[in-house]
Structures are given as structure tokens and as C-alpha cells.
Amino acid sequence: MSSALQQVFAHPVSLKDVQTHFCPGCQHGTIHRLVAEAMDHFGVQEKTIGVASVGCSVFLYGYFDIDVVEAPHGRAPAVATGVKRACPDKFVFTYQGDGDLAAIGTSEIIHAANRGEGMTVIFVNNTTYGMTGGQMAPTTLPSQKTSTSPYGRNVANDGYPIRMAELLAQLEGVTYSARVAVNTPKNVVQAGRVIKQAFETQIQGRGFSFVEVLSACPTNWGMDPLKANARIGEEMIPYFPLATFKDTSAA
Amino acid sequence: MQKRLLVKGNEAVAMGAIEAGCRFYFGYPITPQSDIPEYISREFPKVGGTFIQAESEIASINMLLGASACGQRAMTSSSSPGISLKQEGISYMAGSELPGLIVNIARSGPGLGGIDASQSDYFQAVKGGGHGGYHTIVLAPNSVQEMYDLTMLAFDLSDRYRVPAMLLGDSVLGQMKEALIPHPYVAPADLPAKDWAVSGKDGRAQRVVKSLYLGDGELEAHNWKLHRKYQELREREVRCETAGLDDAKLLVTAFGVTARIAKTAIRMAREEGLKVGLLRPITLFPFPDKAFADATAVAKRVLCFELNTGQMVEDVRLSVARDADVFFYGRPPGAGSLPTPEELLAQIRKHYKD
Amino acid sequence: MNHEVFMAGFGGQGILLIGNLLAYAAIREGRNTSYFPAYGVEKRGGAATCTVVVADGEVGSPVIGNPGAAILLNPLSMEKYFGRVRAGGLCIVNSSLIEESGDGRSDLRVLRLPLNELAIEIGDARLLNMIAIGAYAELTGAVSLDALKAALTDALPERNHRFIPLNVQAIDLGAARARAAIGAAA
Numbered sequence: 001m002s003s004a005l006q007q008v009f010a011h012p013v014s015l016k017d018v019q020t021h022f023c024p025g026c027q028h029g030t031i032h033r034l035v036a037e038a039m040d041h042f043g044v045q046e047k048t049i050g051v052a053s054v055g056c057s058v059f060l061y062g063y064f065d066i067d068v069v070e071a072p073h074g075r076a077p078a079v080a081t082g083v084k085r086a087c088p089d090k091f092v093f094t095y096q097g098d099g100d101l102a103a104i105g106t107s108e109i110i111h112a113a114n115r116g117e118g119m120t121v122i123f124v125n126n127t128t129y130g131m132t133g134g135q136m137a138p139t140t141l142p143s144q145k146t147s148t149s150p151y152g153r154n155v156a157n158d159g160y161p162i163r164m165a166e167l168l169a170q171l172e173g174v175t176y177s178a179r180v181a182v183n184t185p186k187n188v189v190q191a192g193r194v195i196k197q198a199f200e201t202q203i204q205g206r207g208f209s210f211v212e213v214l215s216a217c218p219t220n221w222g223m224d225p226l227k228a229n230a231r232i233g234e235e236m237i238p239y240f241p242l243a244t245f246k247d248t249s250a251a
Numbered sequence: 252m253q254k255r256l257l258v259k260g261n262e263a264v265a266m267g268a269i270e271a272g273c274r275f276y277f278g279y280p281i282t283p284q285s286d287i288p289e290y291i292s293r294e295f296p297k298v299g300g301t302f303i304q305a306e307s308e309i310a311s312i313n314m315l316l317g318a319s320a321c322g323q324r325a326m327t328s329s330s331s332p333g334i335s336l337k338q339e340g341i342s343y344m345a346g347s348e349l350p351g352l353i354v355n356i357a358r359s360g361p362g363l364g365g366i367d368a369s370q371s372d373y374f375q376a377v378k379g380g381g382h383g384g385y386h387t388i389v390l391a392p393n394s395v396q397e398m399y400d401l402t403m404l405a406f407d408l409s410d411r412y413r414v415p416a417m418l419l420g421d422s423v424l425g426q427m428k429e430a431l432i433p434h435p436y437v438a439p440a441d442l443p444a445k446d447w448a449v450s451g452k453d454g455r456a457q458r459v460v461k462s463l464y465l466g467d468g469e470l471e472a473h474n475w476k477l478h479r480k481y482q483e484l485r486e487r488e489v490r491c492e493t494a495g496l497d498d499a500k501l502l503v504t505a506f507g508v509t510a511r512i513a514k515t516a517i518r519m520a521r522e523e524g525l526k527v528g529l530l531r532p533i534t535l536f537p538f539p540d541k542a543f544a545d546a547t548a549v550a551k552r553v554l555c556f557e558l559n560t561g562q563m564v565e566d567v568r569l570s571v572a573r574d575a576d577v578f579f580y581g582r583p584p585g586a587g588s589l590p591t592p593e594e595l596l597a598q599i600r601k602h603y604k605d
Numbered sequence: 606m607n608h609e610v611f612m613a614g615f616g617g618q619g620i621l622l623i624g625n626l627l628a629y630a631a632i633r634e635g636r637n638t639s640y641f642p643a644y645g646v647e648k649r650g651g652a653a654t655c656t657v658v659v660a661d662g663e664v665g666s667p668v669i670g671n672p673g674a675a676i677l678l679n680p681l682s683m684e685k686y687f688g689r690v691r692a693g694g695l696c697i698v699n700s701s702l703i704e705e706s707g708d709g710r711s712d713l714r715v716l717r718l719p720l721n722e723l724a725i726e727i728g729d730a731r732l733l734n735m736i737a738i739g740a741y742a743e744l745t746g747a748v749s750l751d752a753l754k755a756a757l758t759d760a761l762p763e764r765n766h767r768f769i770p771l772n773v774q775a776i777d778l779g780a781a782r783a784r785a786a787i788g789a790a791a
Contacts, residue, residue, distance in 0.1 A: 047451035051317070052461075061459040067449035069320040070461035072343045075313040078305070082317020082325070083449070085301045086275060090451045108313070111306035257625075257632050257640070257759070427667050428625070428640040430632055508667070515665030591670025 012036035014045040016065050025218035025225025028056060030182045031124060031191075032063050035095070038195045039066070042203055044091040051080040053105075055097035056130040074105025077112035080119045091202060093120040099129045102138040102162050109168070116173030116207040120198045123164060123210065125240065126217040134220030138162045141239055146220070161239060165212040169245035175207035178244040181214040183232035187242070194244070201249045209249075214240055258431040260398045260424040261286035264354055265294070267402030268326055270436045273352070274300040275325035277314035279307055279333060282366050283422035284356035287328040308333040312340030312353070319344065319351040320460040322448030324406055328354035330422075331372050332363065334380075341415055342381030345477070346462025348447075350409035352402065353387070354418045356425035359584040368421040368508055369584040373562035376419050377536040384474070386481050388416040388488070389535040391506040395429035401533070403436050408488060410442055412480050419535060421558070423508040423589070481537070490533040491542050495521070499528025501603045502550040503595075504543075504567055506532050509556050515592035520599045527599055535563070543570035550575075554602050556595055557581040578602045606661055608747035609669045613654040613686055614678030614699070619734030622760060623676070624655035626738060629756035630748040631659040639667040652681065659747045674745060676737050677703065678720065695744055697737055716740060716786055723778060732775040739779025744787070750780055 011017055015036035022028045039045045045066055052060035054073035061068035071079035076094035084092045101109050101123050109121065128146055129135040136149040139161045143152040153161075169177040176198050180191035191213060198209035214236050218228035258266070265287050268276075276295065278288045288304065295302045301318075305311035311327045318325040329337060334355045344351055355376065359369035376389045388408050390401040402418060409416035449458050464470035492510075495517070496502070505513040510531040520527040530546050532539050547553060553571055555564040555578070564579045571577060580598040582590055610627070614620045624640050631638035642655040656672065658664050674695040677683045683703045690696050692712040701721035707713070718740060720733035742753050753776055757769045 046453045049321075049449045049451060058463060061457065061461065065452070065457055067452050067457060068459045068461070069317060069449055070343075070347070070459070070463060071313060071316070072339055075309065075316075075340070078310040078313035079317035079320070081303065081310075082275070082277065082314035082319070083321055084317075085303070085314070086318040086321035086323045086325075087450060107306055108310050111310065115303075255632055255635075257629050257638070423641060423667065426642055428628055429664065429667075430637060511664075512666040512668055514663070518665060589668045591668055592666045593670040 012040045014039040014048075014065055016063055018063065020063060021059065022056065023219040025216060025228055026056075027182050027215040028124065030188060031122065031213050031215060034182070034188070034192045034195050035093070035122060036064060037192060038199045039091075041196055042199055044199070044203065047089070048091040048093070049083050049087060051076045051083060051092065051094040053094065053096040053100040055100050057095050057097055057124065058131070060095055074100050074103070075108055076100070077105065077108040077117070077119070077121065081112050081115070081117050084117055084119050088118070091199070092118070093122060095122045096124070097130065098123070098125045098127065098137045098139040102164050109164075110171070113168050113208050113210065114171045114173040116175070118202055118205060118207055120202050120209045121211070122195070123212045124215050125164070125212055126215040127161070127236065128217050128220045130217050130220055134217070141235060163240060165210065165245050168210050173208055174210060174246055175249050176201045176209035177246045178210070179212040179214065179240060179242050181232055181237060181242055183214070183216070183229050197247070197249070204249070206249045212240070214242075253432045255430045255432055257428050258395055259286055259426065259428050260395045260420060261356060261426070262290050263395045263398035263431050264328065264402050264418065264420070265290035266431075266433060267399040268352065268406070269294055269298060269300070270433070271324065271403040271406045272436065272438070273324040273326050273406065274298065275315070275318040275323050276300065276302050276327070277305050277311035277318070277325070278327050278329065279305055279311050281330045281333045283358060283425050284328050284330050284354065286425070287354065287356070308336035309339065312337040315351050316340055316344050316347070316349060319349040320347070320449050322445040322450070324410070326352035326354065328356065330356050330358045331360050331369070334372065334375070338381035341387060342383050342385060343462050344415045345385035345387065346383060347460050348413040348477075349415065349460065350406075350413055351415050352405050352409060352418065353415060354402075355420065357419065357421045365585065366422060367584040368423040368558060368589065370421060370507060370509065370558040370562070371583065372419065373535065373557070373559065376417055377538065377566070385477060386414065386536050388412070388414050388484065389419055390416065391419050391533060391535050392424060393507050393510045393531065395424075395427065395431050398424060399431055399433065407439055407442065410445075411439070412484060414480060414484070419507065421508050485537040488534060489537050489539045489542070491539040492531040492533060493529060493542065493546065495526070495528035496530070496546050496549065498526045499546075499550040500526045500552065500605060501599060502528045502530055502546055502553045503556060503599065504530045504532070504553060504563075505556040506535060506563065509558055509590070512590060512592050512595055513556055516595035516599060519592060519596045520603075525599065525603050527603070532563070538566050538570065540566070540570035543567060544572055547572040547575035552602055552604060553577045554598060555579050556598070558584050558590070608659040608674070608745055609672040610657050610674040610676065610741065610745075610747070611654070611669065611672040611686055611689070612657070612676040613652065613682030616653045618653065618678045619731065620653040620678065621655055623734045623738040624657050626753060626756050626760040627657045627659065627748060629759040630752040633752045633756055633759075634748055636661055637664045639664045641667040654682070674741065676741055678733070678737065679703065680705070695741075697740055699733065699737070714744070716744065716783060718779070718782055723782070724775065727771070727774055727778060729771060732771065735772050735775035736779035736782070739776035740783040742776075743780035743783040750776060
């Protein structure tokens, strides 16, 4: 019966076997793994060029065993445009946080999406600026306390959290836009499926694909990892619903 | 006879870039350089090039960063206010040791300023422009032919040293037409291979194009490495034009369009019997400091002429022999107020001493 | 020999076209040239000016303070630029629109031509610029009339090449009027 022994779980080859610098309970590690698994699934590691952004995700090249270009803050979709246009047969993705993509980089993401650039964007939304120490982000929820909204986000002063996946779905150039979370095993599995779907959109040459991933930041939320994880279901998902907002990849 | 075309300066830049094998252009419209993207958008489809009119100057410099990271010859062009917006990306390119061409057909400022020719971006161009203490290679053409030739040279120097290059023109050079003799581009045989470019690792070790260095001592080492390259540029790549230095009592120095005005003024002065010479920096970085030191061993008086209130004159003062006197004549630009050769001739007479 | 000419008028009078034409003609003759347009913020109806230098040697400054010649097509250009023409120089003045005689300067050759009327006489009001450049070439010899006419194929867009014979006629008319003026003065 020795032939029945089957490996059912392995470290993704696209992911380096190193310890991450992420805080306990941070979900970047989980999302990194899902991205790596998707690369392995399609066998694109050797032809992938990742574009790193500024924030906790800046060390992309430390964790993924792929070629990487580092972009200025918010500019990853513009850098990736240059990369994809120069190397149209390569697999190109950006990995950006919420401050990077939804504040300083709104112009670049909207126009890359609107041009229908054949890239995939992984957008990690944890409602705060992680690396700089928990300041208010464009996705910070109403009344949420951060180091620059110490009395809670006041929408009269600060405006409202931006729902990027819905916003981008409005653009003609976008083929695929969805939001997922990695707070429960079921959601992790679903997130993996959606990321693969987004990758497949690019691999089949069908245009721009976007996946927003809701993620916990226990350190800057001032919560332990379990409470932080629970907050995703209790507070974030009600404001940022999990859904596929657009999928014209089959059309 | 070689084929001579009547060509606008901006178009000569575009022609030189295409001839030099540049196939990626990213830009945003701004007067007085829009002829460059217009020409390229028309000609690129014929040669398989990629032209993107970006959503902003910021996006266009970052698209250039991305295409350059893939090892492609790529460029952007703009005018002063747009060049300010590009400084972030230029700093990242410098830090990431990425080549690429940035064309500044300068106009007047500060702020929205005006669309007249100006040399008030000299400091911004040669002293780094953005944050972090870097340099770009800065070439200053003074004719339509040089707009073409120096565009080609800029790509070669930029590729060789992995330092972004800037072509610094102005709205006169961009808009004027002169005879251009096009010639085939020949790549230097010893240009190093781009063995740092990303392409998907495909069996080799991972490549990373980045400017972040957080390890102990890494950033210091990186900055010393950049510094050594700038020193190498200073030693090997200085270019300037000189005339009449043998007997000159007064040396006139100017770059770009003001050098053209100076050439006529110098001819007029020579006709009056004044011994006046010319030293025209072609590379603004690296600056021709040794040429100034040598020239002022003979000519003890230097008149620096600029279309601003005095910028290059500071580098001239740092470069001349210790006993040389440096005078400045310049004007900030404004509508219809370009200085004339006659005006400069009056300054030459004023500062000349036999 | 260096020829510098300053041309000015309303946008739409064809100043930039004859500036280009002169530069193309110079190239055809194997000479050096620079054409420098000054442009207003507005695309149409504003002031149009350009400076053209034709030289046997190196062209120095494309910007000229006191040009050897000027072609002035409207009153505003007369007011702004007439005084700047170098002593001993030439000024072609469009007397259809410019009342001022130019007599104030005895150190210049001033040729007053009713360019608008002349243009209408040969069939198209837009030809006034060609009459002016024909007169300029005849009086200065900066370029030959043949080179000027040949350069029409360079300076005019393909779709307007059918008008070349009319433009040639206008250049010839300008040259003839210039010769007649010299004859009258002699």
C-alpha cells in the first residue's frame, strides 16, 4: 500500500523558504502563499515579473522567488504598465496596500485599469497604514481610531472609506474585479480560487484583473490576532462586501 | 552631398531617439514640447514602438522606469512644470541604477510661469532635482543637429553608466528649424550587456531592481558606488566646444540657445578687434571644470551668459583659475524679451580689458 | 554673406509659411539657415512673427535684435518692429493695412506694396505673403526666385500642391513690383 502515500501539502516553489518579518497575526503571509500557489498552479514562476509597492509589502522580493521591480509609493500600476508593455509575454502582477493603491496611487490604478493593461493587481486592504505605524488610510472605517484619527474617523472631516473593487468594476478596461477575505478557512479557499481566476484572466490575455483582499493588522489595530481576525467578519465585511463585482473574462 | 532636411528641434529629438533604437515613449502633453509625442505617436506604429500618453507626468516617468527595468531603451519628454513632477521617478531610477532618457524642453517659471525659453532649470537638472543626492547625465544641445546627435549620445551614456540622462533644451531650440543631416545610429561595440534587467527568472537567479537598502552598511555602500560612477563620468565623459581660446582676453561661456546668441556676439566683437573666446559646456553634468581651469590660465576674465538670474555661473566660479574674474549677464525670461547678440555685445565691451 | 529677416503680421496672414519657405529655399541652395517662430498663446488670430537667418557659414544666433530686413504685414508689427531694422536695411511694408509711410527713417530702403489689393488682383487674398517674399528675395538675393518656387513643394502640404502655380505667380508679381520700384527710384 506504499503507493497510496501521496503528498497533499507542500511549500509553494514560488515562495522562498524564509521566515517573514510580518507581525504575529498579520495576514500578508497567508496572501503571499495564495499568490505563490496560484503562480505554481499556472507554472508561471519563471516568467513572472512582480512589482513591489511601498508599505509592509515592499519586501516582495524577499519572499517570492521571482524577478521584482520596486515602484515608488502608489506608482506600481504605472511601473507595471511599462513592464508589461516591454514584456507582453511575461506574467506581471503588482501587490499593493491600501494607502499605496487607494490614496497616493489612485490616479495610477484607475488609469492602468482603464487602459485594460494585461496585469493583475493584488490589493491588500487592512484599513490602515501598517508600515508607518497605523495612521488613517483611505479605507479606514467610519469611527475607527488610528494614530491620525485618534477620536475615530470623522466622515464629515475625512470623507468615507473607498470601495476600490466596486469602483474599478465600473471601468470598461477592467475584465475582472473581486473582493475576498482570509479570515476563515472557507474564505481562504475562496480567496485562492479568486486569485487563480484573476491570474487566469491575464494568462489568457483577457485584460486587467483586480483582487482586493481584506486583511488583519493586529499590531496597528491594537488587538490580539484572534480579535483582529474576528473584526474582519464583524466590521469590515459589512462595509466591504465579499463578491465578484465584474467578470467578463468568459465573454 | 549628404541629405539635409529642414527640421524642428523637437522633431530632431524624436528622430534621434527612433534612430537610436528607442521603442518606448511615455509622456503627457505640455507646451512647448508636444511636437515630440506628436511625432513619435505618428512614427512609432511604423517601427513597432509603444507610445503611451499617460494620465500624468508621474505615471509616465514610472512607466519609463518599468520599461527600462526590462532592459529596453525608453524615454519621456516634458517641459519644466512636468519635469518637476517627474523628479520622484527620476530619483528612484537613479537609486535603482536604471538608464533612460528624460527630455526637458524648458520653459519659464517658477510655477506655471510662461512658455518662453528659459534656462532656469539648470540647478534642478545638474544638482539632482529630486531627493537623495544623485546626479543625472545632462546634455545641452545648441542646434537642431545636436538635438538629434545628443539624443543618441544620451542613450549610449545612460546605458553605459546606468545613470538616467537628461537632454536639456528650451523652447527656442524645440521650436526652431534648421538643417539636419540624419545619419545611421551605430551602437558602441563595448556597451555592456543589460545582465541586470528583469525578464522572468527562467532558470537563473532572481533579479531585483530596487532602490531600498536597509541592511547594515548597504545604503552607504550603494551611495559610494553611485559616487564612483559620477567621478568616472567627470573623468571620461566631459564634452565642450571652444573657440578662440589661444588669444582670448575675455572668455564668454553659455550653454544651449544662449551659446548661439553668444557666437554671433563674439563674431561681432572680433570684428571690432576684441579678443573674445567661447567655452560652451555640452555636458552640464559632468561639468567641464578642467576646461575652465585651463582656459582661464590664459583668459583672466570670464563672462557667463544665461537665460536666468545666475545659475551655471556658480559652477563656473568653482572651476576657473583662482585669479580669474567671473562676470554674469543674464535675464529671467518673459514674453518677447529674449536677449539679443547686440545686447550681449554691449556686455562684452563693458567687461573686456586688453 | 548673412541675411537676417524678421517677419511679422496677424496670425492667418501666412507669416510662418513664408518663413518656412525661405528656410527651405536656403536648404535647397545648400546654405545654412535657421527659422525661429515666436508664437502667441493663442493658436489663431494673434500675432505671428518669425526670424529667418540665411548664411553661407555657420548660423550664429537664431534670435536677432536688429535684423537686416523686415517684412511687416499689419500696423501692430510696424509699430513694434520698424524701428528695430538695422541702418542700411530693407523693410517691406504692407501699405494696404499700414498707413504710416515709414518716411521717418531715411537710413532704410522702404518698399511699400498694397499687398492685399495685389493678391486679390491675381485671384486670392491669401497670396499676399507670397508677393511679399517674392519682393524680399528679389531685393536682397538672400535666395534665388527659382529656389523659392521649388521650395513650395517642401513648405506646402501635399493637399495644397495644386495651388503651386498660383503661388509662383504671386512670387513673380512681388519680384516684378520690387524691380519696378528700384527702376522708379533710380
